Amino acid sequence: GAVVSQHPSWVICKSGTSVKIECRSLDFQATTMFWYRQFPKQSLMLMATSNEGSKATYEQGVEKDKFLINHASLTLSTLTVTSAHPEDSSFYICSANDRRSTDTQYFGPGTRLTVL
Amino acid sequence: RKEVEQDPGPFNVPEGATVAFNCTYSNSASQSFFWYRQDCRKEPKLLMSVYSSGNEDGRFTAQLNRASQYISLLIRDSKLSDSATYLCVGAFRGGYNKLIFGAGTRLAVHP
Numbered sequence: 242g243a244v245v246s247q248h249p250s251w252v253i254c255k256s257g258t259s260v261k262i263e264c265r266s267l268d269f270q271a272t273t274m275f276w277y278r279q280f281p282k283q284s285l286m287l288m289a290t291s292n293e294g295s296k297a298t299y300e301q302g303v304e305k306d307k308f309l310i311n312h313a314s315l316t317l318s319t320l321t322v323t324s325a326h327p328e329d330s331s332f333y334i335c336s337a338n339d340r341r342s343t344d345t346q347y348f349g350p351g352t353r354l355t356v357l
Numbered sequence: 358r359k360e361v362e363q364d365p366g367p368f369n370v371p372e373g374a375t376v377a378f379n380c381t382y383s384n385s386a387s388q389s390f391f392w393y394r395q396d397c398r399k400e401p402k403l404l405m406s407v408y409s410s411g412n413e414d415g416r417f418t419a420q421l422n423r424a425s426q427y428i429s430l431l432i433r434d435s436k437l438s439d440s441a442t443y444l445c446v447g448a449f450r451g452g453y454n455k456l457i458f459g460a461g462t463r464l465a466v467h468p
Binding site for chain 1: 400401402403455
């Protein structure tokens with residue numbers, strides 16, 4: 242089956258630093274990748290939709306200058322949390338649509354971010 | 358009102374029990390529905406799609422009622438390994454497949 246990887250799987254950083262999270266589709270090409278955030282005991286919330294070669298589409302309430310998304314190739318999207326603060330601590334999950342079948346999203350294993 | 362609403366549970370059931378989860382959605386434009394399973398600190402994994410005609414996969418049965426905007430998941434003969442959070446998900450097609458997740462229903466199956 243289709244595999245999506247994320248790196249790192251967890252990260253601890255100091256307040257004010259920036260953190261980059263990578264999302265890769267390993268065995269398929271992804272025209273669209275999605276970035277979600279999940280706080281404890283809450284649902285996954287879509288942050289933004291990333292299309293290869295174009296600007297990301299952000300959901301209402303998500304600051305595009307704080308959460309920078311780059312989708313430079315059909316197999317890689319990155320999310321950079323800039324000037325991270327403790328309230329940004331969360332579980333960040335990406336997913337990807339296989340360009341051959343846009344009905345299914347394949348999820349990465351997630352990145353747990355802790356900002357001290 | 359949330360677009361996808363679920364009873365958060367937890368549902369505590371013994372092994373072998375039958376348990377049913379319900380979900381309602383508010384956006385009638387939702388085109389597809391799914392049940393995902395999420396284990397603690399893991400990513401969600403697709404359990405099954407949901408159709409108006411009903412969909413059965415082994416011990417799991419899902420049903421969609423578009424008139425009532427209601428989705429259900431039935432688990433028969435519960436196993437300890439079924440313990441997880443079950444997420445009701447609606448998909449909106451607008452050039453790409455945007456998923457809206459419910460908050461999830463926790464299931465704990467005990468011996």
